[in-house]
Amino acid sequence: MALYLAEGGDSNKLLGLLCRHVLIGPQEANLDYVYHASGPSKDVLLLGNGAFTDLINSIKIEIGGYSTKVPCWREQIEVFVEREKGTDIFDVEKARAARIKTQGFLDEAENAVQALGASLDQIKKDWKTLNNHVLGCVLYSPAISLGVGEDRFTEDWGIFQVDRAKLGEGFQGNKLDLGTKLAPDKFTDKCFPRGDANWKFKYPRDRLLPLIGVLTNELMHTPDMWDLDGEPCLLVVKSGHTTDTTLGCANGIFSITREYFTDMSVNRTSLEWAIVNYGTKSEVFSAPGDSGSIIADICGRIGGMLTAGSGKTKTSDVTYATPFWWLLKRIRADKFPNVHLNV
Known part of the structure; x- marks a missing residue:
């Protein structure tokens, strides 16, 4: 409109x-x-029916995009944690900075998945029938x-x-x-x-x-x-x-x-x-x-x-x-x- x-x-x-x-x-x-x-x-x-389906699918795709990144970032964090146990002070600091940065990405992704999932459930509940779209x-x-x-x-x-x-x-x-x-x-x-x-x-x-x-x-x-x-x-x-x-x-x-x-x-x-x-x-x-x-x-x-x-x-x-x-x-x-x- x-x-x-x-x-x-x-x-x-x-x-x-x-x-x-x-x-x-x-x-x-x-x-x-x-x-x-x-x-x-x-x-x-x-x-309308088409737009509603497109909306549902777009949210699912966005959730899927975040979900595929979550395990990768978790694995990277585990690697950085191990590197922080090393004796090379420069590498330890680099690993620490990378872990903090990656943890931020992970937190953002997990929060997004949770929020998008809640939105998806709410939309399916409130907009299930066409009358609810008026x-x-x-x-x-x-x-x-x-x-x-x-x-x-x-x-x-x-x-x-x-x-x-x-x-x-x-x-x-x-x-x-x-x-x-x-x-x-x-x-x-x-x-x-x-x-x-x-x-x-x-x-x-x-x-x-x-x-x-x-x-x-x-x-x-x-x-x-x-x-x-x-x-x-x-x-x-x-x-x-x-x-x-x-x-x-x-x-x-x-x-x-x-x-x-x-x-x-x-x-x-x-x-x-x-x-x-x-x-x-x-x-x-x-x-x-x-x-x-x-x-x-x-x-x-x-x-x-x-x-x-x-x-x-x-x-x-x-x-x-x-x-x-x-x-x-x-x-x-x-x-x-x-x-x-x-x-």
């Missing part, structure tokens, strides 16, 4: 934002959808439209009510997982492509980047960061279902032509916020299945919701997003006048 929102006003409802084409499939007519309590609901699943139900989603209003952006969004109980006591609001593909130091290096960079970024200890504030239309067109060549751009990040966490560059380009359905009687020209991959040698910024991901800059300012991409070329790929400042305006104008980000 993209973001959590508070309905605001006299309501304490927690809402979720996502692309309409993710919430409501193309087999349904492209009409405004409004939930009625007297009718059937459109449930939003936190994990995060909430869709409340409202306007029909997909292109070139909407004076700004000419794409309208492809829906709002659903979130069951707070499903989020648990550890719910922390809107944060973006920076993933594990890049070590913290490598990720940080990419956030400062030049030595004269004057912006601030500190890798969060828990790997979760707090999303605070919104990128304005002005900042999107005139970025306050720059790339390796000194060209103005915003360094942005997203965490998607398919490609996980990726870094990209938004340089202020907006114009693009889009098509959703051949039978849509709407203007097919629409503006989108364009993001390119970090560099010519970098992986793609997004791929099919990443729709609905939120894109923010490295300072945690919310930029937009990912809606589509143009695919990989020899040098780059382009991802398209609808600016969040515009989405928020549309959401408030439609059904949720008091909605805000302070969840």
